Amino acid sequence: xxxxxxxxxxxxxxxxxxxxxxxxxxxxxxxxxxxxxxxxxxxxxxxxxxxxxxxxxxxxxxxxxxxxxxxxxxxxxxxxxxxxxxxxxxxxxxxxxxxxxxxxxxxxxxxxxxxxxxxxxxxxxxxxxxxxxxxxxxxxxxxxxxxxxxxxxxxxxxxxxxxxxxxxxxxxxxxxxxxxxxxxxxxxxxxxxxxxxxxxxxxxxxxxxxxxxxxxxxxxxxxxxxxxxxxxxxxxxxxxxxxxxxxxxxxxxxxxxxxxxxxxxxxxxxxxxxxxxxxxxxxxxxxxxxxxxxxxxxxxxxxxxxxxxxxxxxxxxxxxxxxxxxxxxxxxxx
Amino acid sequence: xxxxxxxxxxxxxxxxxxxxxxxxxxxxxxxxxxxxxxxxxxxxxxxxxxxxxxxxxxxxxxxxxxxxxxxxxxxxxxxxxxxxxxxxxxxxxxxxxxxxxxxxxxxxxxxxxxxxxxxxxxxxxxxxxxxxxxxxxxxxxxxxxxxxxxxxxxxxxxxxxxxxxxxxxxxxxxxxxxxxxxxxxxxxxxxxxxxxxxxxxxxxxxxxxxxxxxxxxxxxxxxxxxxxxxxxxxxxxxxxxxxxxxxxxxxxxxxxxxxxxxxxxxxxxxxxxxxxxxxxxxxxxxxxxxxxxxxxxxxxxxxxxxxxxxxxxxxxxxxxxxxxxxxxxxxxxx
Numbered sequence: 001x002x003x004x005x006x007x008x009x010x011x012x013x014x015x016x017x018x019x020x021x022x023x024x025x026x027x028x029x030x031x032x033x034x035x036x037x038x039x040x041x042x043x044x045x046x047x048x049x050x051x052x053x054x055x056x057x058x059x060x061x062x063x064x065x066x067x068x069x070x071x072x073x074x075x076x077x078x079x080x081x082x083x084x085x086x087x088x089x090x091x092x093x094x095x096x097x098x099x100x101x102x103x104x105x106x107x108x109x110x111x112x113x114x115x116x117x118x119x120x121x122x123x124x125x126x127x128x129x130x131x132x133x134x135x136x137x138x139x140x141x142x143x144x145x146x147x148x149x150x151x152x153x154x155x156x157x158x159x160x161x162x163x164x165x166x167x168x169x170x171x172x173x174x175x176x177x178x179x180x181x182x183x184x185x186x187x188x189x190x191x192x193x194x195x196x197x198x199x200x201x202x203x204x205x206x207x208x209x210x211x212x213x214x215x216x217x218x219x220x221x222x223x224x225x226x227x228x229x230x231x232x233x234x235x236x237x238x239x240x241x242x243x244x245x246x247x248x249x250x251x252x253x254x255x256x257x258x259x260x261x262x263x264x265x266x267x268x269x270x271x272x273x274x275x276x277x278x279x280x281x282x283x284x285x286x287x288x289x290x291x292x293x294x295x296x297x298x299x300x301x302x303x304x305x306x307x308x309x310x311x312x313x314x315x316x317x318x319x320x321x322x323x324x325x326x327x328x329x330x331x332x333x334x
Numbered sequence: 335x336x337x338x339x340x341x342x343x344x345x346x347x348x349x350x351x352x353x354x355x356x357x358x359x360x361x362x363x364x365x366x367x368x369x370x371x372x373x374x375x376x377x378x379x380x381x382x383x384x385x386x387x388x389x390x391x392x393x394x395x396x397x398x399x400x401x402x403x404x405x406x407x408x409x410x411x412x413x414x415x416x417x418x419x420x421x422x423x424x425x426x427x428x429x430x431x432x433x434x435x436x437x438x439x440x441x442x443x444x445x446x447x448x449x450x451x452x453x454x455x456x457x458x459x460x461x462x463x464x465x466x467x468x469x470x471x472x473x474x475x476x477x478x479x480x481x482x483x484x485x486x487x488x489x490x491x492x493x494x495x496x497x498x499x500x501x502x503x504x505x506x507x508x509x510x511x512x513x514x515x516x517x518x519x520x521x522x523x524x525x526x527x528x529x530x531x532x533x534x535x536x537x538x539x540x541x542x543x544x545x546x547x548x549x550x551x552x553x554x555x556x557x558x559x560x561x562x563x564x565x566x567x568x569x570x571x572x573x574x575x576x577x578x579x580x581x582x583x584x585x586x587x588x589x590x591x592x593x594x595x596x597x598x599x600x601x602x603x604x605x606x607x608x609x610x611x612x613x614x615x616x617x618x619x620x621x622x623x624x625x626x627x628x629x630x631x632x633x634x635x636x637x638x639x640x641x642x643x644x645x646x647x648x649x650x651x652x653x654x655x656x657x658x659x660x661x662x663x664x665x666x667x668x
Contacts, residue, residue, distance in 0.1 A: 014349050068638055073373065280643060301402075302619075302622075306664035321644050327642040
């Protein structure tokens with residue numbers, strides 16, 4: 001009987017400890033949740049990335065950044081895009097995305113103006129939107145994350161000067177219809193003019209964003225300027241076309257080519273030494289920080305700001321990395 | 335006896351449930367920790383913000399952003415700085431901070447060149463460094479977060495045009511010895527020249543960053559151009575000085591003043607209608623995203639990037655907000 005009574009009291013004690021512990025756990029986990037609340041979302045919280053020509057290799061790294069941020073923040077992502085280079089298709093895709101009321105949208109705008117209305121519609125419905133890679137300046141999107149194209153041209157000019165020992169004739173093959181390519185060209189031309197008095201930009205030609213047209217344009221420039229020493233392509237197809245044109249020349253003609261972006265054909269030509277350098281954009285950073293920004297807007301984490309002030313940085317320059325034979329291997333898509 | 339036996343079995347049952355629950359809690363919390371690993375630091379992980387004239391009101395919002403990010407990421411921060419406007423003192427402070435091997439340093443450089451060596455020393459020792467507000471262009475710091483001063487001048491020009499109905503004579507009082515003030519002036523002057531043909535910048539004067547000197551400069555301009563309609567101050571002391579000068583004029587002379595930053599004296603003058611608008615910098619964003627960037631570097635969260643590529647966006651434009659009578663109240667420091 002005494003034994004039973006002892007067990008009885010022992011179990012009562014355990015029961016009290018249990019109840020006490022249970023409450024402790026509850027209060028601990030709820031305070032833990034509170035502390036974490038800010039940078040942990042819910043798995044059914046969906047953020048959407050919208051592009052155009054959505055099958056392009058170019059978007060892979062940006063999407064990887066977007067996904068990496070989603071994993072860190074414990075939220076979900078979806079990838080959507082116009083399959084073609086078609087503004088109407090992208091508007092339709094964006095309308096469909098808005099209809100699903102996602103937690104946020106990161107969009108690369110195929111056209112700086114024609115998407116503004118649809119972007120504003122999303123913002124007015126309370127869906128946070130940021131732009132990446134290609135902006136829409138007059139829209140109500142909260143931020144733009146992309147390459148400073150003028151500075152990219154400046155970087156190309158300095159690299160070209162380094163390759164040529166700061167002297168010689170150079171040319172540019174570009175896509176003059178697009179603003180970003182105009183800016184890359186301007187940064188290149190102005191830097192050569194201002195900082196390298198023994199260098200000269202003798203020609204700027206339209207490569208139409210096409211490797212065949214760019215090859216043709218390069219061959220024409222070679223004919224007109226047999227003493228040309230360098231050529232800068234402001235986009236990847238142009239770089240490949242120029243690479244093919246250069247390969248047709250006599251071996252002793254060593255024209256240096258600087259290209260843009262890191263698709264497989266470009267990287268292969270860098271590896272072979274046909275292209276001396278290519279400029280890698282910070283696409284992972286575009287995707288990663290786009291999602292971080294959207295998450296901060298969705299969770300109203302900028303609430304200590306004065307009302308009426310800009311909630312996010314207006315512009316993020318995601319930077320440029322010069323890719324050469326030395327570091328080309330790490331740039332192939334994994 | 336039966337009753338006791340019943341209680342006995344009941345308590346045994348509770349004990350089993352308790353043990354079971356305990357194990358469940360343990361396993362849950364450990365998997366939770368794993369998922370959170372990426373964006374939760376340790377409380378003994380210390381990040382340091384370093385400024386100059388460290389007592390200034392101006393830094394308060396940036397520090398608040400730095401602290402808010404620290405709370406969200408569960409890390410610690412420390413605030414250090416040169417008490418004076420003295421580059422040698424800031425170098426000494428930075429050396430002391432480096433000696434303690436913090437998890438990261440966000441610094442606003444008093445001089446674009448003279449801190450480079452010490453900043454590089456930190457980076458070479460493996461301490462992540464980002465610059466905010468005032469950069470050091472040639473240093474090895476990973477990023478710069480601050481106002482695009484040229485664009486701030488552009489914003490001031492558009493606001494001035496709006497205030498004056500796109501016509502009239504205007505002037506600038508600035509601090510021509512500092513690069514950021516040169517850029518603000520340039521953005522303002524070029525925008526008026528290019529976009530507002532019926533407006534004219536008739537004078538640009540040195541206000542020496544001092545309210546008395548700026549007041550004097552403003553009075554001289556008023557004398558020389560009695561039909562002046564607007565004046566832009568590129569820094570806060572200048573704005574206060576101009577405000578005082580304007581207050582001396584006859585009531586029917588309604589010169590519009592646009593100033594910079596949001597110290598108490600400036601906000602008071604906005605409230606009284608002496609200053610029509612002032613430009614608030616995104617200082618909270620500078621602090622918040624500086625800490626986020628440092629955290630990402632310290633925890634190597636950019637590891638999926640190709641080796642050799644830039645780990646962080648090279649530049650973040652933290653934006654400008656126009657503060658007027660309508661929204662001035664929310665800008666007073668809390």
